[in-house]
Amino acid sequence: MTFTSPQKIVLRVLYLKTNKNWSDIISTVEFNHTGELLATGDKGGRVVIFQREPESKNEPYNQGEYNVYSTFQSHEPEFDYLKSLEIEEKINKIKWLPQQNAAHSLLSTNDKTIKLWKVTERDKRPEGYNLKDEEGKLKDLSTVTSLQVPVLKPMDLMVEVTPRRIFANGHTYHVNSISVNSDCETYMSADDLRINLWHLAITDRSFNIVDIKPANMEDLTEVITASEFHPHHCNLFVYSSSKGSLRLCDMRASALCDKHSKLFEEPEDPSNRSFFSEIISSVSDVKFSHSGRYMLTRDYLTVKVWDLNMETKPIETYQVHDYLRSKLCSLYENDCIFDKFECAWNGSDSVIMTGAYNNFFRMFDRNTKRDVTLEASRESSKPRAILKPRRVCVGGKRRKDDISVDSLDFTKKILHTAWHPTENIIAIAATNNLYIFQDKVNSEMH
Amino acid sequence: MLGKGGKRKFDEYEDGLEGKAVSPTDGPSKVSYTLQRQTIFNISLMKLYNHRPLTEPSLQKTVLINNMLRRIQEELKQEGSLRPVFITTSQPTDPLGDSFREAQPAFSHLASQPVHPTDLVSTTPLESCLTPASLLEDDTFCTSQTVQHDGPTKLPPPAVQPVKDSFSSALDEIEELCPTPTSTEAVVAATEAAAATTDDSKDNSSESNVQKSEGVQESRTSESKLMDSLPGNFEITTSTGFLTDLTLDDILFADIDTSMYDFDPCTSATGAASKMAPVSADDLLKTLAPYSSQPVTPNQPFKMDLTELDHIMEVLVGS
Numbered sequence: 223m224t225f226t227s228p229q230k231i232v233l234r235v236l237y238l239k240t241n242k243n244w245s246d247i248i249s250t251v252e253f254n255h256t257g258e259l260l261a262t263g264d265k266g267g268r269v270v271i272f273q274r275e276p277e278s279k280n281e282p283y284n285q286g287e288y289n290v291y292s293t294f295q296s297h298e299p300e301f302d303y304l305k306s307l308e309i310e311e312k313i314n315k316i317k318w319l320p321q322q323n324a325a326h327s328l329l330s331t332n333d334k335t336i337k338l339w340k341v342t343e344r345d346k347r348p349e350g351y352n353l354k355d356e357e358g359k360l361k362d363l364s365t366v367t368s369l370q371v372p373v374l375k376p377m378d379l380m381v382e383v384t385p386r387r388i389f390a391n392g393h394t395y396h397v398n399s400i401s402v403n404s405d406c407e408t409y410m411s412a413d414d415l416r417i418n419l420w421h422l423a424i425t426d427r428s429f430n431i432v433d434i435k436p437a438n439m440e441d442l443t444e445v446i447t448a449s450e451f452h453p454h455h456c457n458l459f460v461y462s463s464s465k466g467s468l469r470l471c472d473m474r475a476s477a478l479c480d481k482h483s484k485l486f487e488e489p490e491d492p493s494n495r496s497f498f499s500e501i502i503s504s505v506s507d508v509k510f511s512h513s514g515r516y517m518l519t520r521d522y523l524t525v526k527v528w529d530l531n532m533e534t535k536p537i538e539t540y541q542v543h544d545y546l547r548s549k550l551c552s553l554y555e556n557d558c559i560f561d562k563f564e565c566a567w568n569g570s571d572s573v574i575m576t577g578a579y580n581n582f583f584r585m586f587d588r589n590t591k592r593d594v595t596l597e598a599s600r601e602s603s604k605p606r607a608i609l610k611p612r613r614v615c616v617g618g619k620r621r622k623d624d625i626s627v628d629s630l631d632f633t634k635k636i637l638h639t640a641w642h643p644t645e646n647i648i649a650i651a652a653t654n655n656l657y658i659f660q661d662k663v664n665s666e667m668h
Numbered sequence: 669m670l671g672k673g674g675k676r677k678f679d680e681y682e683d684g685l686e687g688k689a690v691s692p693t694d695g696p697s698k699v700s701y702t703l704q705r706q707t708i709f710n711i712s713l714m715k716l717y718n719h720r721p722l723t724e725p726s727l728q729k730t731v732l733i734n735n736m737l738r739r740i741q742e743e744l745k746q747e748g749s750l751r752p753v754f755i756t757t758s759q760p761t762d763p764l765g766d767s768f769r770e771a772q773p774a775f776s777h778l779a780s781q782p783v784h785p786t787d788l789v790s791t792t793p794l795e796s797c798l799t800p801a802s803l804l805e806d807d808t809f810c811t812s813q814t815v816q817h818d819g820p821t822k823l824p825p826p827a828v829q830p831v832k833d834s835f836s837s838a839l840d841e842i843e844e845l846c847p848t849p850t851s852t853e854a855v856v857a858a859t860e861a862a863a864a865t866t867d868d869s870k871d872n873s874s875e876s877n878v879q880k881s882e883g884v885q886e887s888r889t890s891e892s893k894l895m896d897s898l899p900g901n902f903e904i905t906t907s908t909g910f911l912t913d914l915t916l917d918d919i920l921f922a923d924i925d926t927s928m929y930d931f932d933p934c935t936s937a938t939g940a941a942s943k944m945a946p947v948s949a950d951d952l953l954k955t956l957a958p959y960s961s962q963p964v965t966p967n968q969p970f971k972m973d974l975t976e977l978d979h980i981m982e983v984l985v986g987s
Binding site: 305308395396442444501 | 704705707708711715722723724726727728729731732734735736738739740
């Protein structure tokens with residue numbers, strides 16, 4: 223399905239979900255493979271799953287809204303006694319497993335431990351036991367005169383989430399990515415220096431497939447920032463580094479994939495060289511396209527589309543907020559330069575999306591080369607309102623409603639975004655608020 | 669006493685440095701380049717050594733900051749390689765300021781020598797080191813670093829409680845310049861062990877503490893000698909920085925007026941939360957505001973009169 227607004231990209235606010243507790247900053251957002259479920263993880267270690275209501279013809283305006291399906295505490299804070307440091311319970315990543323039966327499964331991870339959760343529904347319960355009464359107390363046997371077969375009766379829907387596996391002690395450094403393999407049996411987890419391969423059923427063993435830790439930690443100059451399995455080829459995966467390079471590895475080549483099959487790196491542009499060149503080249507997110515042919519990477523100022531067949535440079539580069547290039551020193555000072563923005567493809571790989579500051583997020587249409595800046599804020603997001611494109615002015619002519627670079631709010635950053643796998647529905651996490659937007663054109667079809 | 673510099677117009681450098689390629693060999697921007705480099709160096713140091721999180725600091729961030737420091741250090745080394753030791757051996761309690769002051773005249777000696785491509789500072793007349801902050805990039809956060817321009821390390825130290833441990837490991841860092849493997853290896857060993865989370869780690873870390881305290885004894889005696897060999901004193905290696913917790917400020921800024929400590933952490937107009945210690949760029953702006961005739965906000969270009977700047981420098985230098 224393509225993003226079909228003929229003239230411009232128009233988004234309608236579907237829905238806004240707010241976490242009442244101010245400290246619950248959303249730290250990850252992920253649709254499942256059908257888009258029916260949307261999971262969010264927060265800084266407090268909780269996971270909230272939203273489910274899309276089936277669209278009904280009776281209520282044309284109830285366009286399949288997402289409502290809370292289940293909430294559970296995934297991770298708790300821990301204490302590392304050896305280093306006298308806390309281990310945050312913040313959920314770094316959630317990845318859904320492909321659904322194989324009635325239950326849904328997802329992996330959630332904090333800095334150190336990955337957990338497999340099974341989400342099941344119960345909407346029937348057996349009634350009419352012979353030995354127990356309705357409350358579960360044993361019956362007086364003398365009152366039992368005949369046998370009956372218990373029957374399943376409907377009950378209120380109950381969603382149960384149980385931890386099925388806990389993959390602990392696999393990582394010395396902070397886990398930044400997890401990715402489920404297309405074989406649906408294995409998954410990988412990556413920390414700053416190592417990538418481990420796990421089997422979903424085995425928790426006491428994992429295989430190290432990438433290790434970039436130098437013999438002498440003093441020589442450390444590069445870390446792993448993100449990694450992902452190829453969507454179709456179960457032997458291929460990519461990982462990105464803090465120096466802006468991507469390495470595609472083939473697990474068939476050797477057990478330890480320290481030697482890459484392909485190295486994707488763009489030479490530095492000499493005219494843009496500055497003290498901060500290395501830092502802004504650090505890749506914060508890498509995502510394969512749905513087709514498996516391309517990769518999308520996000521560094522501090524740009525998003526880039528890479529063709530797997532070309533290692534020398536990306537095929538497309540989009541400026542997210544180039545006006546920050548002259549502010550890098552102060553962004554370095556207040557640590558904003560280390561912010562890790564994510565990026566996302568739409569279902570047909572024709573539009574890419576990423577977040578920015580001031581609660582802005584950007585979308586780039588790869589075919590028309592049009593781009594738009596939109597804002598996720600309460601003021602501009604009354605339900606069913608149409609989002610208005612925003613503009614950041616960098617001196618020169620200033621139009622009405624433009625925001626000047628100096629008045630951008632750098633505490634309002636949109637780091638986590640997700641796109642529905644098939645439809646034009648996006649989920650945007652703005653600090654502790656979750657916004658769900660839907661393409662207007664779609665809604666008019668009903 | 670450092671002399672007064674000529675006043676330069678803000679307009680010339682409006683574009684700032686970051687938007688363009690700044691080659692160290694450019695004429696007038698050489699000084700700005702040095703100043704900016706020094707600013708970034710100090711910011712990086714502060715980031716590494718003043719942040720005491722409850723959780724483990726991000727390794728990626730630490731590595732990137734370390735790389736930044738190393739790169740600057742490399743550049744400085746290359747520049748410094750042309751100059752043999754000019755500093756005399758008389759070391760007062762504030763070795764840093766004095767050695768830098770002595771180094772300054774040394775720079776002008778080199779003006780006639782063939783210029784190394786990266787040796788830009790040597791051909792810069794003394795006065796230009798006092799260019800007002802407004803010459804730095806148009807970015808106002810950094811312009812507040814004007815206070816430092818009389819010396820690379822006159823940065824008001826943040827209010828970090830000096831820990832005995834960190835003090836000795838800071839001395840070890842300096843000692844590293846005359847490479848002595850003991851202290852750094854001990855530090856690396858301790859962190860390696862901790863990272864591997866083995867039972868031996870406790871032993872290793874206690875070992876390293878012992879070695880550190882030994883390092884204190886020997887480095888105290890050799891400290892003055894080490895300070896001598898550092899023109900400008902900012903070639904302190906920080907290669908183990910991301911694995912140790914140390915404060916260079918204890919040794920380098922012992923004589924600095926600490927009244928800067930007392931300012932509250934700022935909340936700037938952009939709301940950017942600085943994770944650094946209480947004294948941040950905006951704090952400096954605030955403290956300097958009384959000296960400025962204009963109201964200063966972080967979003968406005970920062971302009972000061974040179975005389976006011978001199979006044980501040982006098983206070984800092986303590987002359």
